[in-house]
Amino acid sequence: MKNRLIYTAIVAVACLLLCNNAQAQVLDKVAAVVGKNRIILQSEIEAQIASTLQNTPDADENALRCEIMEQMILQKMLVEQAERDSVVVSEEDVEAALDNRVRYFVGMLGSKEKLEEVSGKTIFQLKESYRDMTRENMMAERVQGQLLNSVKITPAEVRAFFNTIPVDSLPFFPAMVEMGQIVINPPTNPELDLYARTKLEGIRKEIVVDKKDFETMANFHSDDPGSRDNGGRYDGVSRKGGGWAPEFVAAAFKLQNGEVSPIVKTQFGYHIIQMIKRRGDEADVRHILIKAQHTSADYKAAFIKLDSIRAQLIAGKYNFQEAVGKYSQDEMSSRTGGMILDAQTNSSLMEIEKLDPAIALMIDTMQVGSYSQPQVFDNGRGDKSCRIVYMKNITKPHKANLIDDYARIQEIALQQKKSKKLLDWVAEKSPTYYVKIAPEYDSCRQLDNYVKNNK
Structure with missing residues (x-):
């Protein structure tokens, strides 16, 4: 199974926004049954395919159909297990999840009215349409979390995983950088x-x-x-x-x-x-x-302070981490010694394309160990702050190795270990579940693990 992350309500709403036509064109039928009455409709699978093809038009549609069917069967099994284990999701939690999803799409589309126009439903109708699906997703996520959250990986396991990759199959990574920042908020008049x-x-x-x-x-x-x-x-x-x-x-x-x-x-x-x-x-x-609005004098005062900090860094009075602890007013990066982290790997070493574009544009003008001039930037809170940027390291494009790419390889190895644990769980539990899949999916060999004890 390539990707066993549970499909959440956000994907369901995305399909609603992107795939109305695809669903309308499918003559609906039951594609699979899990347990006594958990049905997977062909229209649901086709909608997921249409949604995925919006972003990856070159994907193999037949392989995608098999993968999506596997993901949906797994989800239904996790929901069945949640009921067996008496996992409860409250109506308040479901309502909060629906509100969060609606808020996300309102933010993406610009207004509630636009969301209603695109979906063809009122906000109330949207939420009701996806209430049961959202509840099931939350139940499945909780069971999966109980199963996988305790999975850890040791450095020895990471090395062993890396050593199983043939040298000619090692991925080629683009240039990567480590960047930090010291942030000063402009004073308020x-x-x-x-x-x-x-x-x-x-x-x-x-x-x-x-x-x-x-x-x-x-x-x-x-x-x-x-x-x-x-x-x-x-x-x-x-x-x-x-x-x-x-x-x-x-x-x-x-x-x-x-x-x-x-x-x-x-x-x-x-x-x-x-x-x-x-x-x-x-x-x-x-x-x-x-919010109190800032004047040009406020930003000038912040720049003067940053100029002073930069001069002290260049003179060697403080190292970067010491200056962050003493001066930086950004709570998030202060907890990481001022370093900007990749949200996926939690590593300070990241691809240039993942950086704030304003920082990415500086890279050609900086050297390792250097500090930028002060700049104003959007701080992500709907406001602007000031900062100087530090370049700690930059790597050249290279084949994967454990020195430069440990965090990324560690994450891949961890996901593989979790995937194996989930496969083992399927092998253990599938004999206890009734699973029936339409004959059209007989060529999907990865589904054999789910039905071999139900034939």
């Missing part, structure tokens, strides 16, 4: 800071006293691009943090359902928060964010 707070006080009064709708006010006023178009809503805010500003979390969990918080200040600006629903240590909330 006191008058503009007061203006932002006063503006939010007025908005809060309209909501609390004049009974204006919080969602509508968030749509109209909030400076948070991640939630503005969704009425300021965030689901699954965790009391334990999970990336949320601690001041925001503390204020949110003091609220009763429907209550609106006083003004809360975080590193992002000023907020008011409305509690929608609380579930133990998680909550669904709305918020309105108002």
Whole structure:
């Protein structure tokens, strides 16, 4: 099995957006049955194929059909196992997952109206169409997580895996770089800071006293691009943090359902928060964010500070990691010694194409050990900060090796080990499940593991 990651609701909605025509053209029939009543329809498989071919038009359609059937059978088996193990997914969790998926596509398409236009359904109808599928996905993911999350891999296993690859089959990797950054946020002008707070006080009064709708006010006023178009809503805010500003979390969990918080200040600006629903240590909330605007003088002050830090680095007063610890105001990269990490491999060594384009454009002008001039950049929070960039290392295009590519090879080896464990689970469990597959799939040899005890 090449890819056993469980298909989630996001793929289902993607298929809805991309494959309406494909589904309409398929005369539906049952392609497979798992357990007593878990049915896989031919239209579902064709929709997945159409979705995949949108991104990889050269893919072998027959091989793809076999692979998708295998993935869907595996998912149904995991759902069956979840029921046997009494794995429960609450309605609140399903609703939160659906809201998150809708919010993702609203962000991608620009508005709820555009999503409804493209899908041909209202938001309510969309969510209801995929509620059962979302629940099944979550059940399957939990069983798969219980099975695979404990799988680890040792350095010896990584070396052994690498040594099984024939020399002439080693992949060729492009140039890779290690880049870091020291970030300084521009100071806020006191008058503009007061203006932002006063503006939010007025908005809060309209909501609390004049009974204006919080969602509508968030749509109209909030400076948070991640939630503005969704009425300021965030689901699954965790009391334990999970990336949320601690001041925001503390204020949110003091609220009763429907209550609106006083003004809360975080590193992002000023907020008011409305509690929608609380579930133990998680909550669904709305918020309105108002940010103080920055002037050119604010950015100039940040540049002056970065120039000073850069001069100290060049003079050898600090090394890069020491300067990050002393000066950098970016919480994310501060935890990694200032290094920018590849989100997939968690390694600081990454392909140039994965870098922020603004950093990628600097590479030809820098040398290993050098520091860029200060620059303004989008900090990913809908705001701008300032930084200097450090080039720690750059590799030439090369064949894979354990020195330069350990993190990548480790991840491949780990996925192979997880895949084997899942195969072993299928071999153990398949005799206990009824699986019936349509004759059209007899040529899919990888499906034999699922039906050999059901013939």
